[in-house]
Amino acid sequence: MTISKAHALIxxxxxxxxxxxxxxxxxxxSSSTSGSESTSAAATTASYDVSKIPTVDEIAALVPDExxxxxxxxxxxxxxxxxxxxxxxxxxxxxxxxxxxxxxxAKVMGLNEGTTNHAEFPTIIPALxxxxxxxxxxxxxxxxxxxxxxxxxxxxxxxxxxxxxxxxKNFDPTDPCGKTIGVQTGTxxxxxxxxxxxxxxxxGKDKITIMPHDLQTDIATKVIGGQYDAxxxxxxxxGYTANLSSGKIEQVGDVVDSAPQGVAVNKNDEQLTQAIxxxxxxxxxxxxxxxxxxxxxxxxxxxxxxxxxxxxxx
Numbered sequence: 001m002t003i004s005k006a007h008a009l010i011x012x013x014x015x016x017x018x019x020x021x022x023x024x025x026x027x028x029x030s031s032s033t034s035g036s037e038s039t040s041a042a043a044t045t046a047s048y049d050v051s052k053i054p055t056v057d058e059i060a061a062l063v064p065d066e067x068x069x070x071x072x073x074x075x076x077x078x079x080x081x082x083x084x085x086x087x088x089x090x091x092x093x094x095x096x097x098x099x100x101x102x103x104x105x106a107k108v109m110g111l112n113e114g115t116t117n118h119a120e121f122p123t124i125i126p127a128l129x130x131x132x133x134x135x136x137x138x139x140x141x142x143x144x145x146x147x148x149x150x151x152x153x154x155x156x157x158x159x160x161x162x163x164x165x166x167x168x169k170n171f172d173p174t175d176p177c178g179k180t181i182g183v184q185t186g187t188x189x190x191x192x193x194x195x196x197x198x199x200x201x202x203x204g205k206d207k208i209t210i211m212p213h214d215l216q217t218d219i220a221t222k223v224i225g226g227q228y229d230a231x232x233x234x235x236x237x238x239g240y241t242a243n244l245s246s247g248k249i250e251q252v253g254d255v256v257d258s259a260p261q262g263v264a265v266n267k268n269d270e271q272l273t274q275a276i277x278x279x280x281x282x283x284x285x286x287x288x289x290x291x292x293x294x295x296x297x298x299x300x301x302x303x304x305x306x307x308x309x310x311x312x313x314x
Contacts, residue, residue: 050103055108059275076117094117102136109275129266155261182228184214197210
């Protein structure tokens with residue numbers, strides 16, 4: 001496991017916000033609901049304007065006929081993982097840097113638009129090639145996922161713990177044994193927490209109580225309300241959530257397990273995979289990817305090579 005020093009919390013535009021109450025757990029206690037409601041009044045983050053990104057003819061020529069005829073690059077994303085993907089103030093419109101990246105890829109590929117529809121995280125990869133063309137939803141690249149789909153790297157993100165302000169439960173990120181930790185279902189953090197829990201038991205300590213949720217906002221509500229000791233998520237997610245909760249959640253400890261994330265494409269669709277890889281490399285080479293990430297304060301996550309199915313450390 002690679003451990004790096006904690007990245008600085010994401011610097012956000014003053015207007016940036018995500019209403020944590022929009023997808024709140026209906027079983028939350030009154031104290032946790034109150035904590036989430038306090039974040040709902042802020043405005044929505046401005047999206048990146050992709051209109052000036054040109055079509056690249058040689059890349060457009062690689063796009064499969066079915067996608068060309070449709071004119072749309074269909075992305076599936078679990079839209080509750082800000083700043084990568086989240087729902088806007090109307091609780092319906094996906095926003096975030098992954099959403100904008102999909103639109104930018106569509107522009108380079110000569111398509112009319114790139115659309116993003118919300119889907120539960122574990123359902124996205126199985127739907128590639130039928131419901132979705134791509135999955136751009138903070139997919140950490142692992143050997144298991146590379147068996148299921150082609151993955152094209154574009155950002156590198158680590159994992160970090162978030163706790164309630166002031167760490168009232170005295171959560172120690174170096175010793176999470178016996179604690180209750182919220183994670184999003186199907187994420188690398190769920191796998192990592194499971195490994196940590198197994199090590200706790202092997203060392204004669206109490207296991208970690210791992211609480212999976214489909215929505216990261218539900219987890220934030222539980223942490224703020226004191227039902228969970230901590231949450232484990234992408235470092236970008238923890239930083240963004242800390243800002244949007246007006247300090248009710250804060251990062252604790254170092255960023256761990258820094259790893260690339262990738263655009264997922266159907267394993268059998270070599271043509272679309274090649275088009276996506278070349279389009280992503282174009283966005284990198286011409287500064288568009290970093291500009292998109294900068295809109296959400298995540299510019300430090302940008303990679304410079306769109307690598308197909310890179311080697312993994314797992």
